[in-house]
Amino acid sequence: MQPSGYEQRLNATFAALSDPTRRAILARLASGEASVAELAAPFSMSQPAISKHLKVLEQAGLVSRGKDAQRRPRTLEAAPLAEASEFLERYRQFWEGTFQRLDSLLEELKAEERSKRRGSKKR
């Protein structure tokens, strides 16, 4: 089965997000555009190493380049991230529903233990 363009895009997004440096770069860009030098500053990494990560992010469509020819600032592209987080949210809700049933069971078990303890004190 040939994945659709939509799925390919989503795969690229998840792959790009699987690296902590790339996640940190995105977090930095979320607060405004930045040049490669500015992005490299907080990391103990060379600019070429940061550029490599930026290339992955650009190919996934998560980051674009600004017009200023001197600084070539990078900008966050929000749309693909929103798509990926929508899937994560649906997945999260499925499991949250399951875990809420566990919350209820744990409340019942705690209540059973409390009433047993009270019972044994009376005797």
Place this chain on the structure above:
Amino acid sequence: MSTQGSLKVTTPSDREVALVREFDAPRRLVWAAYTKPELMKRWAGGPPGHTLRLCQIDLRVGGRWRWEVEAPDGSVMGLGGRYLEIVPEERLVSTDEFDQPWYEGDATSTITFEEHGDRTTLTMLLRYASRQVRDFVLKTPMETGVNAGFDRLAELVAQPSLFE
């Protein structure tokens, strides 16, 4: 209910999904809920409406576990696996296999239980055979799949309309 922490989902590496959830109960109770079939039947198997009609647990390394989950529409999904590592009240590692596989390769789940005061943080780390499989699992609309019966899931996810 408001005191209970909500679930966090992350992707710590390209083959893994991590679920982190806090419970307002001591660790021994959360462990019991995960290892005693009679307790597991009272909560596991999916969101409300799903029932665990069979739950078998042979809690020793190399021992098997098996579930049969009945969905609200009456369809049944079987899954099971083998315990790889057991540290009582701390760590439970097992393989996860579906009777009708809906993704490729083996999967393992590592569940850790950490206690702070009277609360427990549960971390469930699901590791798949490849990044492609992990992404497929994340994108699969699970509720649709469970309700339709897992035997039809491959067919369902092949329809691009679900993803548009």
